[in-house]
Amino acid sequence: MRTWLLSDVPDSRFQAGCGQFYLICLSFLRSPLAVVGLLIVLALILFAIFAPSIASHDPYAQSLANRLLAPSAEHWLGTDHLGRDIWSRVVFGSRSTLLVIVTVAIIVGPVGLLVGIIAGYSGGVVDRVLMRITDIFLAFPRLILALAFTAVLEPGLQSAIIAIAVTSWPAYARLARAETTIYKDADFIQAIRLQGASTPRILLGHIAPLCLPSTIVRLTLDMAGVILIAAGLGFLGLGAQPPLAEWGSMVSGGRDYLLDYWWIATTPGIAICIVSLGFNILGDGLRDVLDPRTR
Amino acid sequence: MTILPDLSKFPILRNTVKTTGDVVATLCITLFGLLLVTFVIGRVIPIDPVLAITGDRVSPEVYAKVRDELGLDLPMWQQFLNYLGKLFQGDFGTSVLTSQSVLHDVATYFPATIELALAGTLIGIVFGIPLGIASAIYKNTWLDQIIRVVSLIGYSIPIFWLGLVGLLIFYVKLGWVAGVGRLDVAFEYIIERKTGFIMLDALLSGQWDILENFLSHLALPAFLLGYLSMAYISRMTRSFMLEQLGQIYITTARVKGLSEGRVVWHAFRNTFTQLVTVISLTFANLLEGAVLTETVFAWPGIGLYITNSLFAADMNAVLGGTTIIGICFVLINIAADALGRFFDPRIRRSAS
Numbered sequence: 001m002r003t004w005l006l007s008d009v010p011d012s013r014f015q016a017g018c019g020q021f022y023l024i025c026l027s028f029l030r031s032p033l034a035v036v037g038l039l040i041v042l043a044l045i046l047f048a049i050f051a052p053s054i055a056s057h058d059p060y061a062q063s064l065a066n067r068l069l070a071p072s073a074e075h076w077l078g079t080d081h082l083g084r085d086i087w088s089r090v091v092f093g094s095r096s097t098l099l100v101i102v103t104v105a106i107i108v109g110p111v112g113l114l115v116g117i118i119a120g121y122s123g124g125v126v127d128r129v130l131m132r133i134t135d136i137f138l139a140f141p142r143l144i145l146a147l148a149f150t151a152v153l154e155p156g157l158q159s160a161i162i163a164i165a166v167t168s169w170p171a172y173a174r175l176a177r178a179e180t181t182i183y184k185d186a187d188f189i190q191a192i193r194l195q196g197a198s199t200p201r202i203l204l205g206h207i208a209p210l211c212l213p214s215t216i217v218r219l220t221l222d223m224a225g226v227i228l229i230a231a232g233l234g235f236l237g238l239g240a241q242p243p244l245a246e247w248g249s250m251v252s253g254g255r256d257y258l259l260d261y262w263w264i265a266t267t268p269g270i271a272i273c274i275v276s277l278g279f280n281i282l283g284d285g286l287r288d289v290l291d292p293r294t295r
Numbered sequence: 296m297t298i299l300p301d302l303s304k305f306p307i308l309r310n311t312v313k314t315t316g317d318v319v320a321t322l323c324i325t326l327f328g329l330l331l332v333t334f335v336i337g338r339v340i341p342i343d344p345v346l347a348i349t350g351d352r353v354s355p356e357v358y359a360k361v362r363d364e365l366g367l368d369l370p371m372w373q374q375f376l377n378y379l380g381k382l383f384q385g386d387f388g389t390s391v392l393t394s395q396s397v398l399h400d401v402a403t404y405f406p407a408t409i410e411l412a413l414a415g416t417l418i419g420i421v422f423g424i425p426l427g428i429a430s431a432i433y434k435n436t437w438l439d440q441i442i443r444v445v446s447l448i449g450y451s452i453p454i455f456w457l458g459l460v461g462l463l464i465f466y467v468k469l470g471w472v473a474g475v476g477r478l479d480v481a482f483e484y485i486i487e488r489k490t491g492f493i494m495l496d497a498l499l500s501g502q503w504d505i506l507e508n509f510l511s512h513l514a515l516p517a518f519l520l521g522y523l524s525m526a527y528i529s530r531m532t533r534s535f536m537l538e539q540l541g542q543i544y545i546t547t548a549r550v551k552g553l554s555e556g557r558v559v560w561h562a563f564r565n566t567f568t569q570l571v572t573v574i575s576l577t578f579a580n581l582l583e584g585a586v587l588t589e590t591v592f593a594w595p596g597i598g599l600y601i602t603n604s605l606f607a608a609d610m611n612a613v614l615g616g617t618t619i620i621g622i623c624f625v626l627i628n629i630a631a632d633a634l635g636r637f638f639d640p641r642i643r644r645s646a647s
Contacts, residue, residue: 135321136328139625140617141583144601148336148617151605228453232587235455236602251456258463269456276451284447 027289034285040278047094057085059092059245068261078263080254086264090271092245097275100161100230101223107165109219112172117207119173120180121199131177134170142167143229150238157246160230160239168222175218179211213290221283224276231272247272318629329621333614334378338371387615392607397615400600405619406491407477408596411520411588412581414513418521419528419577424570426525427532428563431540442529449526454519454584458591461515473511475593482508516592520584524577531573535566568639575631579624 006023010016028034047054056076063083071078077086119130137145142164149163183189184207192202233239234248242249247268254264353361362368366377381387387397426446430439465471473479477493478486486493487500497506539545539562548558586598593599597616604612 132324132328135325136332139325139329139628140332140621141579141624143583143586144617144620145332147586147601147605148333148613151610151613152336224451228451231453232455235453235587236590238605248453248455251453251459255459258459259467262463265456265459269453269460272453272456273448273451276453277447280447280451 024289028285031285031288033281034288037278037281037283037285040274041282044094044098044275044278047091048098051092051095055085055088055091057088059084059088060243061085068257068264070261071263077267078261080250080264081257081261086250086267089245089250090247090268093247093250093268093271094275096157096240096244096246097227097230097272100157100164101226103161104165104168104226105219105223107161108168108172108222109215111165112169113176113208113211113215115169116173116176116178117180117203117211120177121184121203121207123181123184127177130173134173137167137170138174140167143232146229146233147236147238150233155238155241157240157244160233163233164226164229168226171222172215172218175214176211179214180207183207183210217283217287217290220279220286224279224283227272227276227279318633322625322629325625326622329625330379330382330618331375333618333621334375337378337610337614338374382618387618388611390604390612390615391609392604392612397612400612401597401616401619403491404595404597404600407493407594408582408585408589408598410492410494410513411516411585411594411596412578414517415520415524415581416574416578418518419524420574422521423525423528424532427529428536428559430529431533431536432559434537439533442533446526446529449523452523453587454523455587455591457519457522458516458588461519462591465515472515473508475591477509477512477595478505479508479512516588516594520581520588523584524581527577527580528570528573532566532570535569536562539563539565568635571634571638572631575627575634579627582620582623582627 004015005019007015007019010019028038061084063079065083066075066079067081067083069075069079069083075085075087077090080086080089115130115134119127145167146160146163149166150159153159153162189202189206192206197205230239231246231248231251234246235252237249237252240246240249242253250268251265251272254261254266254268258265366374369377385398387401389395390397390400393400426442430442433439462474466474482505486496486502486505489496489499493509494506497503497509540559542562545558545562548561553561582597585594585596586602588594589596589598590602597620601613601616601620604610604616
């Protein structure tokens with residue numbers, strides 16, 4: 001198996017691809033920090049999927065008799081001002097976080113990539129116009145534009161996602177454009193063009209895959225920031241609305257009880273921190289592995 | 296085409312003119328787009344601007360009259376031109392919440408934000424640059440790893456949460472710093488306000504107790520923002536330094552027998568142009584990051600102003616504030632670019 005993967009003269013494209021992937025995995029696993037990041041992200045996904053079995057209580061069940069309890073065997077992280085179990089709410093909060101991350105990534109990655117490769121490949125007026133538009137969105141401070149957007153739309157997780165997506169795509173367009181301009185006059189692209197490939201085919205079939213690694217790295221690193229902005233919007237009361245379990249709004253809910261019941265506000269904050277750190281470390285590790293300049 | 300004077304004999308001058316023209320063009324287009332975006336946001340709002348002024352129970356005639364006065368019956372492009380015209384006269388509308396003009400409000404609140412962001416950036420520079428240099432010199436040692444983890448945490452920590460925990464520990468438990476706000480209430484009405492910057496005002500009028508109280512309020516939010524900017528600055532310094540230390544001129548310097556300290560100084564001087572850009576961007580980011588920090592610390596800055604107006608559905612104030620911060624962002628970006636050009640002799644020459 002190993003020799004098949006590492007063969008210098010692969011028989012098929014598939015074998016070459018697998019070999020490449022194997023090498024990338026090997027060099028990725030060599031960095032312990034990156035593996036920790038990967039484990040954190042995997043844990044987030046598992047928590048989100050199996051939230052009902054991991055949580056010890058119903059995250060929305062209120063019990064005023066049991067409000068503001070300190071951490072104990074029954075309530076691992078204590079209870080909040082409505083008597084809801086904090087551990088269960090933190091566990092279910094992973095769903096909100098994952099929802100935001102996945103949707104933003106799905107919207108932002110392809111849109112940015114497409115705008116970037118079109119601008120970079122066509123050049124001229126199209127390039128200028130598209131890049132000006134991205135510049136305008138880049139010029140806005142992200143959080144404040146997101147604030148303005150959520151104010152116009154109704155506050156909620158959906159608006160937060162739209163706002164974050166609208167403010168995030170330009171960076172990817174810039175990135176993809178820069179990569180496209182490197183490749184667009186390369187010999188292999190010229191060869192495909194001479195063979196009569198259509199422009200969409202060149203863009204999607206040949207240039208987009210080349211821009212993919214850097215986009216993925218950037219997405220991973222960016223997710224840390226997306227988590228922070230979503231949590232920030234939740235904290236301000238413009239993101240997820242109560243009673244939805246979301247870490248940012250949980251911090252804000254515990255704010256009034258901070259002095260005597262510190263665990264209400266601190267635990268969701270630690271969750272945000274760990275997940276965001278996980279994405280940062282993972283992105284750092286991926287960059288070392290995927291970036292051909294450092295490989 | 297002959298209107299332009301022949302500048303080809305003065306390469307530096309010609310270059311400046313060329314880039315200045317570029318900069319002005321970029322500035323105009325970006326600002327135009329920015330205003331278009333805020334205008335569109337302002338039009339999409341589900342609040343009827345006429346009803347916001349007249350109230351619900353209004354006769355159709357009055358409604359039509361107010362609508363006329365606001366220019367809402369004009370075509371969209373004309374409304375946009377009116378909007379632009381007003382902005383150029385510095386008219387961002389009137390805040391419903393404070394019944395002052397938005398520009399006046401922003402002028403009142405902005406100094407507090409700038410104070411905070413400047414303090415944060417300064418702390419970030421003071422700690423970030425030495426740490427970055429150290430981790431570049433001791434690359435891949437335990438020191439580098441520790442600095443890396445510390446700055447990664449800085450990237451990942453939610454500032455609003457850090458602020459709450461900081462208040463709990465340093466204000467409530469330890470009592471090292473003052474609590475929320477910019478000054479104790481007792482001092483709020485004593486201070487002679489001239490510039491709006493409390494630090495300057497206190498220095499100018501020699502009110503030392505006020506200065507002390509202000510610094511005690513400033514310390515915690517400034518250090519928290521400083522930690523975030525330190526994280527960024529130290530990472531960037533590290534990679535700039537590594538790039539320079541790998542250059543041949545460094546090897547030459549070592550071969551010539553220069554002390555290690557001199558070698559590092561050599562390399563550091565060449566990272567200067569890039570650092571200027573990074574520091575300006577840090578400052579711009581802190582202006583924005585101030586929104587959350589100001590909410591936590593009840594710091595009366597532009598961020599708090601925008602969020603408070605948001606909850607009062609005061610859209611003039613929100614959009615005015617957003618536009619002004621956006622303009623500052625664009626200006627800082629362009630200034631950073633220009634500073635980079637100015638400091639880097641290679642860009643100066645290669646462009647000409």
